[in-house]
Amino acid sequence: MNEMDYTKELFGNFDTNIKIIEKTFNVDVVSRQGEIVIIGNSKEADMTKKLINRLIKALEAGEILDSQKINYYITLFKEGKENEIEGLLDDIICISARGKQIKPKTLGQKKYAESIKRNDVVFGIGPAGTGKTYLAMAMAVSAFKNKEVSKIILTRPAVEAGESLGFLPGDLQEKVDPYLRPLYDALYDILGGETFLKYKERGMIEVAPLAYMRGRTLNDCFIILDEAQNTTKEQMKMFLTRLGVGSKAVITGDITQIDLPKGKASGLKQAVEILSDVVGIGFIFLNENDVVRHALVQRIIKAYDKYEKKKETAIKSKEKR
Numbered sequence: 464m465n466e467m468d469y470t471k472e473l474f475g476n477f478d479t480n481i482k483i484i485e486k487t488f489n490v491d492v493v494s495r496q497g498e499i500v501i502i503g504n505s506k507e508a509d510m511t512k513k514l515i516n517r518l519i520k521a522l523e524a525g526e527i528l529d530s531q532k533i534n535y536y537i538t539l540f541k542e543g544k545e546n547e548i549e550g551l552l553d554d555i556i557c558i559s560a561r562g563k564q565i566k567p568k569t570l571g572q573k574k575y576a577e578s579i580k581r582n583d584v585v586f587g588i589g590p591a592g593t594g595k596t597y598l599a600m601a602m603a604v605s606a607f608k609n610k611e612v613s614k615i616i617l618t619r620p621a622v623e624a625g626e627s628l629g630f631l632p633g634d635l636q637e638k639v640d641p642y643l644r645p646l647y648d649a650l651y652d653i654l655g656g657e658t659f660l661k662y663k664e665r666g667m668i669e670v671a672p673l674a675y676m677r678g679r680t681l682n683d684c685f686i687i688l689d690e691a692q693n694t695t696k697e698q699m700k701m702f703l704t705r706l707g708v709g710s711k712a713v714i715t716g717d718i719t720q721i722d723l724p725k726g727k728a729s730g731l732k733q734a735v736e737i738l739s740d741v742v743g744i745g746f747i748f749l750n751e752n753d754v755v756r757h758a759l760v761q762r763i764i765k766a767y768d769k770y771e772k773k774k775e776t777a778i779k780s781k782e783k784r
Contacts, residue, residue, distance in 0.1 A: 469522040470494055473515065475529075480518075483533050484511060514540055517548055524552040525564055531755065535569060538752065544570070556598070557605040560655030565601040571753035572598055578745035579713055584706065586691075586734065587715045589749025595715040596689050600649050602713070603685040612711065613667070616686045617646045618702075620673045620693045643670050646689060673698055682707035691716035691731040693723055699730025719767070 474481045474494070481492050488511045490503030499515065501508045517536060518528060526532070539545055547570055554573060555566045567573040572594055579585050579602045587595040603615045647670060650659045662668040673694065688694070688702055691714045706712055716731045723729060738744050751765055 469519055470499065472522050472528060473499075473518055479530060480528055480533050483530060484514065484537070487537050488514075510540065513545065517545060521548070521552055526552065532568070535752070539570070556601045557608070557653070559653050560658065565598075565653065567598065568594065568755045569749075569753040571747070571749045572755075575747040575749065576602060578747050579711070582745035583710070583743050584703070584712045585714070585745040585747065586731075586738075587713060587747050587749065588718060588731070588735070589747075589753060590717055590719065590751065592754040593749040594753070594755050595717075595749065596645070596687070597649050597653075599687050599713040599715060600646075600653055603687060604650075604653050606685050606711065607667070612683055612685045612709065614669065614684045615662075615667065616669045616671070616676075616681060616684050617643075617650070617689065618671055618673050618676060618686070619643055619646065619689045620691075620698060643672070646670050646687075673702065676702055676705050679705055680707040681705045681710050683709040684711075686710060686712045688712065688714045689716075691734075692718050692721045692729050694730035695723065695727055696730045696733050699734050703734070719771070 484490075485492055488503065488507040490501055490507050490511050492511065492515070493500050493502070501511050501515075503511070514536060517540075518533070521532075521536075522528065536545075536548060539548060551567055551570070551573060554576065555564050556576060557565050559565055567576050571589075575585075575587050575595075576598060579599065587599060589595055600617070603612075603617075606612050607615050647659075650668065650670075654662070659668065663670070673688065684707070686706070691699065693716075694702065702714075703712070714731070714734070718729065718732055718735075721729050721732075735746065739746060751768070
């Protein structure tokens with residue numbers, strides 16, 4: 464193989480990337496006299512060559528390779544889905560304030576973005592680190608900049624917005640701001656601090672607790688309800704019935720991390736049961752393969768899933784006796 468300008472990025476710091484590939488396919492990959500040479504079994508070497516060519520295309524498209532991305536591409540190759548990588552490289556949602564291309568990083572995220580384009584209401588359900596909220600915000604910013612909507616509304620339930628918040632200093636906004644901080648952080652990253660504050664002051668972007676949505680009709684808006692697993696059944700119905708003309712809503716949540724008090728059922732879990740067949744509503748379920756944080760997060764999620772399944776099996780077995 465001819466050595467490309469991207470050899471350094473391909474190999475990674477201290478050859479981290481290439482070592483993952485070598486270990487996976489049991490080959491040796493070296494840069495020698497202007498060429499990338501692959502040494503090993505012909506079948507494994509051929510697979511490695513195809514993977515490296517795909518990775519170089521990703522680098523040419525502006526991707527940054529890290530261990531998480533290398534491992535994800537290897538998974539796609541092993542599942543015979545290598546041709547689907549191409550679609551991930553081209554699907555740019557928007558450009559961040561720092562000039563970074565924001566686009567889906569996994570096939571699950573790509574389906575999520577496509578569902579948001581197609582449907583007026585989309586539920587993005589999955590574990591932490593799958594990009595549920597960040598991608599939804601990028602889609603909202605894209606729609607806003609393309610004048611498809613005139614306002615972005617971001618909301619979250621403040622689970623402890625009762626007695627514990629009452630003892631905090633400041634007015635109501637100052638008390639709920641800690642719950643909304645992750646939403647602010649994501650918007651700062653996508654829009655830049657100055658632009659975000661300008662839009663917020665003009666009322667084009669609203670970040671508010673879910674309770675503020677009651678009694679309103681939200682027209683011509685892109686609305687994101689984050690941490691929806693912590694809504695009650697009543698709150699979820701209230702939110703969904705706020706949708707007005709020309710609006711789009713994305714509801715994100717992780718049904719494995721419900722923080723509601725005992726005896727309170729999750730509005731998100733109920734919505735999955737009630738609305739799964741309603742036309743115009745999309746449900747996307749992301750999993751550990753869509754995690755774009757540290758690779759260890761995937762293993763943590765898998766370990767918890769395994770534990771929960773083992774627990775459920777034990778309970779069912781006990782009930783049968």
